């Protein structure tokens with residue numbers, strides 16, 4: 001996509017900066033990594049109503065954040081606005097909520113210019129914005145969900161913990177498998193600019209799905225009996241798979257629906273209270289085909305119904321720790 005160079009927005013084709021001469025897609029790391037802390041003296045202290053998150057319903061990284069916002073009961077604590085569903089040469093556009101000093105419609109890059117008039121880099125969702133100082137706190141979803149997991153607990157009274165200390169090695173182990181193999185793997189397949197880069201990435205996606213299927217046949221969740229961060233990070237890619245990545249990103253050896261354990265697991269997570277409201281399958285489909293189809297034509301199928309019984313109750317499971 002296009003990006004800011006010394007504060008000026010310049011047009012370029014999708015993922016142009018991230019596709020190498022060898023045809024491989026390499027994601028650029030998110031650069032803004034400050035932290036909200038439950039400490040009044042912190043640079044960014046946890047406060048109700050102070051922070052805002054810019055998202056798109058279509059984006060799997062932003063959807064980690066929309067899911068956590070619901071799971072941790074932060075809807076009235078952290079405000080949110082959603083762009084899209086498609087992205088054009090102005091990047092993500094926001095045209096619903098007015099968040100001063102921005103007047104709608106405004107592109108996401110305005111938020112980055114406000115943060116730093118000489119900013120160089122992409123303008124990505126999710127972006128966590130501090131309304132008080134006019135600064136971006138963080139634009140990396142992996143960090144934002146860690147903050148949402150605990151930083152606001154004193155304000156909300158939340159006791160749930162999706163990253164419990166004793167399960168961290170197992171959660172981290174799954175994150176290290178799922179991020180390269182699945183979350184980012186589908187992008188490496190979809191944005192590949194050579195046959196060999198595509199094939200390597202797409203085969204890696206299915207090796208990862210096969211490993212998850214084998215594990216989930218006998219385990220309710222990735223880390224065992226408890227639903228954790230690793231599951232939500234897997235979820236946002238799984239729920240996009242059959243409508244988006246299978247066709248638009250050519251990850252088409254199998255669908256999630258073809259995997260008995262994975263499809264039941266996906267439905268259980270989708271049916272978790274509040275989550276279905278964060279999943280907009282038609283918007284997701286439009287976004288991925290707009291990225292990959294010259295004429296922005298998106299297909300009529302597949303028909304996906306995630307509301308049918310998941311059948312996972314037979315496996316030992318206790319939900320989220322701390323409830």
Ligand SMILES: N[C@@H](CCC(=O)N[C@@H](CS)C(=O)NCC(=O)O)C(=O)O
Pocket residue numbers: 001002015029030058059060061062091122123124125126139140141142
């Ligand atoms: N590592 C980032 C990735 C965020 C990201 O790449 N978001 C995409 C949407 S799915 C985006 O905003 N892309 C705009 C662009 O690349 O210019 C995260 O997890 O937060």
